[in-house]
Amino acid sequence: MHSGISVVLKAEQLGSVFGFPITNSLVMAWVAMAILIGFAYFFGRSLATIPGRLQAGIEWAFEGALAYMSEVLGSEVLARRFFPLVASIFLFIALINEIEFFPGVGSLGLIRASEFLPILRAPTTDLNFTLALAMIAFFTIEVTGIVMLGFFKYALKYVNLTSTVGFAVGLIELVSNLGRLVSFSFRLFGNIFAGEVLVLVAGYFVPYFLPAPLMGFEMFIGLVQALVFAMLTLFFIKLAIIAPDEAH
Numbered sequence: 001m002h003s004g005i006s007v008v009l010k011a012e013q014l015g016s017v018f019g020f021p022i023t024n025s026l027v028m029a030w031v032a033m034a035i036l037i038g039f040a041y042f043f044g045r046s047l048a049t050i051p052g053r054l055q056a057g058i059e060w061a062f063e064g065a066l067a068y069m070s071e072v073l074g075s076e077v078l079a080r081r082f083f084p085l086v087a088s089i090f091l092f093i094a095l096i097n098e099i100e101f102f103p104g105v106g107s108l109g110l111i112r113a114s115e116f117l118p119i120l121r122a123p124t125t126d127l128n129f130t131l132a133l134a135m136i137a138f139f140t141i142e143v144t145g146i147v148m149l150g151f152f153k154y155a156l157k158y159v160n161l162t163s164t165v166g167f168a169v170g171l172i173e174l175v176s177n178l179g180r181l182v183s184f185s186f187r188l189f190g191n192i193f194a195g196e197v198l199v200l201v202a203g204y205f206v207p208y209f210l211p212a213p214l215m216g217f218e219m220f221i222g223l224v225q226a227l228v229f230a231m232l233t234l235f236f237i238k239l240a241i242i243a244p245d246e247a248h
Contacts, residue, residue: 066083093222093230098223158174
């Protein structure tokens with residue numbers, strides 16, 4: 001083993017199951033999923049006609065989010081249809097970014113060939129994970145646009161043969177649309193990974209004073225990034241359902 005700061009860009013592989021690699025970021029994603037599913041199960045069993053503080057707070061947050069989505073999409077039906085996706089993205093990313101700084105994450109691991117392999121690593125610091133989320137959001141947006149407008153009408157947003165300028169604008173829109181995969185994945189990955197490295201460097205050089213406030217700040221940034229990812233998904237869904245003649 002070696003001393004000093006060690007920054008690993010790629011998620012470490014802990015093992016494999018039937019040839020499928022099991023990385024520490026995947027394990028932590030499973031932990032976050034188990035927490036969310038467990039909380040939803042026990043919270044659902046404890047629902048009451050007269051809500052307590054926790055139930056009232058969650059209902060207030062969900063009703064506010066649903067009302068905002070209805071305003072953005074211009075339809076309560078569409079808001080209810082996409083609320084599970086947008087809310088799940090926010091809760092999943094937010095939980096991962098918050099438990100990243102819990103004791104044991106990054107500090108508990110295995111020793112293999114004189115190298116320390118942490119068992120848990122924040123999936124949002126793994127580009128594979130953020131790219132997978134970006135692909136889910138991207139294909140949801142595209143399928144929504146096609147279903148709502150029809151394939152040919154939706155294609156008119158990107159293939160406009162009426163004029164040279166229209167064709168150029170459509171081509172730019174197509175490239176910009178494909179660029180969402182990059183912007184979605186790298187924005188989340190870059191912000192969370194950079195914050196993790198910043199806390200690590202601060203803990204190495206100023207171990208007793210600087211890490212704690214930085215960790216608090218990064219936990220706030222984690223919530224912001226979760227909200228940004230969810231809101232961008234919502235806004236791009238709104239843009240996808242706008243007809244080509246209304247896009248301006």
